[in-house]
Amino acid sequence: MPAQVLGREKKEVTFPDMRFFFLPEAPPTSLGLWTPPVDLMKHLRALRCGDGVEFLLLDLEQNAWLAKTSGRAQIELLGDTQPPSHKLHRIELATAWPKQKRAEELMIRACESGVAVIQPILYERSIFGRDPLSKKQLARLKKLARECCQQLGNVQLPEIRSQPISLAKWLEQSSSSTRICLRPGASALSDLWSGLKTEAIEFLVGPEGGFTDDEIQATDAAKIQAAGLSPNILRIEAAGPMAAGICQNLALSRMRHHP
Secondary structure (H helix, E strand, C coil): CCCEECCEECCCCCCCCCCEEECCCCCCCCEEEECCCHHHHHHHHHCCCCCCCEEEEECCCCCEEEEEECCCCCEEEEEEECCCCCCCCEEEEEECCCCCHHHHHHHHHHHHCCCCEEEEEECCCCCCCCCCCCHHHHHHHHHHHHHHHHHHCCCCCCEECCCCEEHHHHHHCCCCCEEEEECCCCCEHHHHHCCCCCCEEEEEECCCCCCCHHHHHHHHHCCCEEEECCCCCCCHHHHHHHHHHHHHHHHHHHHHHCC
């Protein structure tokens, strides 16, 4: 029997039916007036939300609460509710790490294209990303992801793994996903689409210096399919999200033609 929110049954909510905001942690109560984090109030003021405007709050575990604006410094919690649904393919990026601000660009583009997981990979030619992400870097990227996904209506926050792993370790890991190595000059990604049997895909993105011959041999030996995206060589922060966006688009087309 579905739970209720002030006498109402839980129902599925999708963006843009109702705006939502992410919380770093669950509120201390499900009902009543509450003083939320400063960032949330800033968002509500920026959106010019008057009193009585309803919206959703989501924590990082995808729990959801219905709320409405109530005064300048507080909101009213109306109880827990069904979290919004998303119909995205599960896409992971096993990627070389870009330098400095370009890592933030990678995060923004990953949010835009519906990436679920970002795993930094160490290659022979890797220059950046050899050390784990610092707490400060990780916090900055997570905050950026929350803000970006709120704006986009993407309820799936990307999981970013702070510890880089070697290509060899990634290849050794068992996975039920389809694994695809993005490689310039390979067959177009869209040409592989009809043969993909899973709704989970992992894209392997190499460093800007390119894969070494040994790394190409290792991926071939592991039977990782190769796919290309463009006649041009793409930057790290562009390649993975572009591949994810192509897959999300093809999945949407398939879903509409074969519901």
